[in-house]
Amino acid sequence: KAGVTQTPRYLIKTRGQQVTLSCSPISGHRSVSWYQQTPGQGLQFLFEYFSETQRNKGNFPGRFSGRQFSNSRSEMNVSTLELGDSALYLCASMQQGSTGELFFGEGSRLTVL
Amino acid sequence: GNSVTQMEGPVTLSEEAFLTINCTYTATGYPSLFWYVQYPGEGLQLLLKATKADDKGSNKGFEATYRKETTSFHLEKGSVQVSDSAVYFCALTYNTNAGKSTFGDGTTLTVKP
Numbered sequence: 001k002a003g004v005t006q007t008p009r010y011l012i013k014t015r016g017q018q019v020t021l022s023c024s025p026i027s028g029h030r031s032v033s034w035y036q037q038t039p040g041q042g043l044q045f046l047f048e049y050f051s052e053t054q055r056n057k058g059n060f061p062g063r064f065s066g067r068q069f070s071n072s073r074s075e076m077n078v079s080t081l082e083l084g085d086s087a088l089y090l091c092a093s094m095q096q097g098s099t100g101e102l103f104f105g106e107g108s109r110l111t112v113l
Numbered sequence: 114g115n116s117v118t119q120m121e122g123p124v125t126l127s128e129e130a131f132l133t134i135n136c137t138y139t140a141t142g143y144p145s146l147f148w149y150v151q152y153p154g155e156g157l158q159l160l161l162k163a164t165k166a167d168d169k170g171s172n173k174g175f176e177a178t179y180r181k182e183t184t185s186f187h188l189e190k191g192s193v194q195v196s197d198s199a200v201y202f203c204a205l206t207y208n209t210n211a212g213k214s215t216f217g218d219g220t221t222l223t224v225k226p
Contacts, residue, residue: 004156033212042219043157043202048212056213090156092212099164100145100206102214104156 002027004105006091012111018079021108025072025093031055032074033102034066037088046089049074050096078110086112115140117203119217126193126224134188134220136177136203144205146170146179146186147214151200160188160201193224 005024013019025032033056034046045058049068066076072093078085088109092102120135138146145164149157161170166181175190186203200221206214 006156031212033214035216043216045213045215050212058213092157094212099162100208100212100214101147101159101162102149102157102212104149104158106154106156 004091004093004103006089006105006108008108009106010109010111012113013081014113015081015083017081018077019081019110020075020077021089021091021110023074023076023091023093023105025074025091026095026103029093029095029103030072031094031096032068032072033092033094034074034076035090035092036060037090037107038086043090046076081112083112086110115144115205115215117205117215117217119201119203119220121218121220123221123223126222128195128224128226129192130224132188132190132193132197132222134201134203134222136186136188136217138184138186138203138205140184140205140207140215142207143181144207146177147204147206148175148177148186148188149202149204149216151202151219153199157202193222195224195226198222198224 033048048056068074088107092104116139148160161172163170163179169178200219203217
C-alpha cells in the first residue's frame with residue numbers, strides 16, 4: 001500500500017507570494033490533516049478535512065486555507081507569504097474508526113525569502 | 114486546553130544504554146496517547162500507542178505505559194542502538210477529534226557507538 005505522498009518536497013518563495021501544497025493520503029483514508037513544523041513552535045495543527053469538509057481547525061490566520069477533493073486528495077494554500085511561514089508542512093492521513101494514529105508524509109519544506 | 118510536555122533534549126547515550134524520555138500531558142477525560150519518531154529528512158511515523166489507562170504500548174523494544182494517575186506516558190528502551198537516533202514526539206488525541214493531535218516539542222536522541 002502506498003504511503004502518504006506530498007508534493008513538492010522543497011520550494012522557495014518570496015514574501016507576498018502564495019503557495020499551494022498537495023497531499024495524497026493512503027488509499028482508503030478519508031481524513032487528511034495538515035501540520036506546520038518549525039524549530040521554535042514544534043508541530044502545530046493547521047486543519048483537518050474529512051469527506052471534503054473541514055472538520056477541525058487550528059489557530060492560524062486566514063491566509064492558511066485548505067480543501068479536499070472527492071478522491072480524498074488535499075491541498076493547502078498559503079497566501080501573502082511571510083518570512084515566518086518558512087517551515088516543514090506535514091500532511092497526515094487517518095483511517096476512519098481508528099484510535100487516532102496518523103500516517104505522515106515526508107513533508108513539503110517551504111522557504112520564504 | 115490540551116498540552117503535552119516532554120523532557121528537554123537533546124539526549125546523548127552510548128549504545129546499549131537504557132533510555133527514558135519523559136512525557137506528561139494535560140487533558141480532560143481519556144485521550145489516546147502516542148509516541149512518534151522522526152528520522153532525518155522524513156515525516157513522523159508511529160512508534161507505539163495506548164488508548165486507555167494502564168495500557169502498555171510496545172514496538173521495536175520501546176515501551177510506554179499510560180498512567181492516568183500521574184498523567185504520564187514515558188518512553189523506555191532497555192538497550193538503545195545507533196539506529197535509534199532520531200527525534201521522538203509524544204502526542205495525544207481524542208477519538209472524537211482524532212484528526213487533530215497535540216504534540217510535545219520533541220526530544221532529539223543521539224546514540225553513539
